[in-house]
Amino acid sequence: MDTIILDILICHTIQNCYLNTINVVLMPFNHSNTDHKPLVHETHLLINDLQKLAGQVGLLLLGHHRHIAAILAAKNGTAPPSTNVMIDRAQRQLTATTDPEIWKRDGWLFQMMTWISVRMEYSGLNLISQAPHTNMAQHGIDGLAIVLTSTKRIEALIIAEDKYTENPRPTLKDKVWPEFKLFEEGEFDSQLVTQITMLLGNLDDDELETIIKDDIYKKENRIYRAGITPLSTHSTPKKTKRLFNGYDDCVSGTNQIRRQTLTFRQADIRQWMVNFSSLIYDFLETQRP
Numbered sequence: 001m002d003t004i005i006l007d008i009l010i011c012h013t014i015q016n017c018y019l020n021t022i023n024v025v026l027m028p029f030n031h032s033n034t035d036h037k038p039l040v041h042e043t044h045l046l047i048n049d050l051q052k053l054a055g056q057v058g059l060l061l062l063g064h065h066r067h068i069a070a071i072l073a074a075k076n077g078t079a080p081p082s083t084n085v086m087i088d089r090a091q092r093q094l095t096a097t098t099d100p101e102i103w104k105r106d107g108w109l110f111q112m113m114t115w116i117s118v119r120m121e122y123s124g125l126n127l128i129s130q131a132p133h134t135n136m137a138q139h140g141i142d143g144l145a146i147v148l149t150s151t152k153r154i155e156a157l158i159i160a161e162d163k164y165t166e167n168p169r170p171t172l173k174d175k176v177w178p179e180f181k182l183f184e185e186g187e188f189d190s191q192l193v194t195q196i197t198m199l200l201g202n203l204d205d206d207e208l209e210t211i212i213k214d215d216i217y218k219k220e221n222r223i224y225r226a227g228i229t230p231l232s233t234h235s236t237p238k239k240t241k242r243l244f245n246g247y248d249d250c251v252s253g254t255n256q257i258r259r260q261t262l263t264f265r266q267a268d269i270r271q272w273m274v275n276f277s278s279l280i281y282d283f284l285e286t287q288r289p
Contacts, residue, residue, distance in 0.1 A: 019141075026101060027072075027120060027175055028053035036241040039248055042258050045264045054279035061090040061280070062287065065115075065131045072119045079287070087284050093136060094277045094284075103164075104136040104275040109280075110164035111142055114227045114262055118145055118158065126150075128199050141188075143225065144195055146228045150206055154215035158190070159183055162227030162262075164269060168234075169243055172226060180224050181250035220258075223249050227262045231270050 028049050036041045036183045047053065056068050062082045070077050096105040115132045122145070129145035143160030161179055163171045182188060193216055197208055215221060224270040226244075234240045238264070 022190065022224040028056055028116065029115070029120075031121065034237055034240075035256065036237065036244065038170050038254055038256050039241055040244045040259045040261055042240065043111070043121065043260065043262050044263060050278065051283075053116070054276060055283045056116060057109060057276075058280045058287070059117065060112045060132050061093070061284075062086050062125070068116065069129075072116065073123060075088060081289060082287050084288055087288055091092045094281050096110075096277075098279070101136075102270070102273075104271065104277055105129070105277065107164045108133065108136040108164065109273060109276065110229075110264070111162045113210070113264070114143060114160060114225075116164050117262055118143065118160070118225075122147060130195060130199065141191070141195065144192075144199075146199065148195060151192070152203060152211075154196075154211055154221055156222045156223050157196075157216065157221050158225055160225040160227060160262075164229055164273070165227075166231070166269065168228045168230055172228060172244065173246060176226050177246050179251045180226075180247075183222070183224070184219060184251055186217070189217060189237055196260070208236075220253075222251075223258055223260055225262060227264070229264050229266070232265075233266075 028047070030046045030048050032044045032046060034044070036042060056071070059068055059079055064082075065079060065081055066079050093105060093108075096102045101164060112132050115129065118129060118216070119127065126148040127145055128148065130141065130143065133140070133142070141159060142162045143158070145158040145160075146154050147156040147158075149155050159180070160177045163176060165171045183192075194210055196216060200208060200211065203211070205234070226247075228243070230243055233241050244259075244261060251259050
């Protein structure tokens with residue numbers, strides 16, 4: 001089954017090349033990939049068009065994730081209307097002032113960015129993803145997506161935890177790895193069943209029963225994805241790889257494809273998000289009826 005997951009990775013890498021050459025105008029950022037064998041596969045996020053990214057995240061804040069998914073799939077369409085009340089609320093959330101509010105806002109916006117990233121990376125495949133969180137610091141799985149085969153079976157189940165932090169190593173070691181370990185041990189299987197059956201609500205009962213029985217519980221189907229903000233000291237592939245020590249203790253196996261990460265590097269992640277929030281705020285003004 002590891003070879004199937006590897007095939008998926010190759011497939012969406014090829015698709016990325018296609019998107020970058022044919023349709024890059026639609027893409028808010030690019031990716032670079034590094035295989036830190038045998039520990040982890042790293043996808044690094046590189047901003048391509050900050051204004052475009054602000055607009056897409058702004059629409060996600062307004063609940064228009066289906067529209068953004070269509071844009072990332074190179075489909076035309078007009079953004080659905082929003083009310084002034086929706087826009088006012090989103091703008092209030094962007095203008096956080098206290099440290100706890102700022103940390104929650106920044107983490108929430110980072111989740112929006114990683115949601116877009118997954119849609120881009122797996123474009124061209126039958127990817128069905130959980131909608132972005134509707135509130136800051138919302139409980140539950142940060143990101144959940146599945147890749148379906150043509151016969152409506154789960155080919156890959158992607159579980160993401162995203163942490164926008166100045167303390168990446170302690171955060172991974174003390175928060176993300178224990179969470180992934182519980183997923184591997186089956187502690188959250190009932191949560192996965194609930195979420196996936198909601199995502200696949202268009203399937204009939206027999207198809208869902210087969211997926212629950214044969215696909216959801218398979219560890220080899222699962223791809224874990226840790227979204228994190230490395231420090232400037234993680235400046236080389238060797239130093240970056242050290243950041244993820246212990247990943248293979250919670251997600252076992254010799255194939256690093258099941259252990260993935262999305263990294264986003266900035267000299268000052270807080271100031272970057274202040275500037276980004278301002279761009280989103282201005283974009284939201286353009287969406288008023």
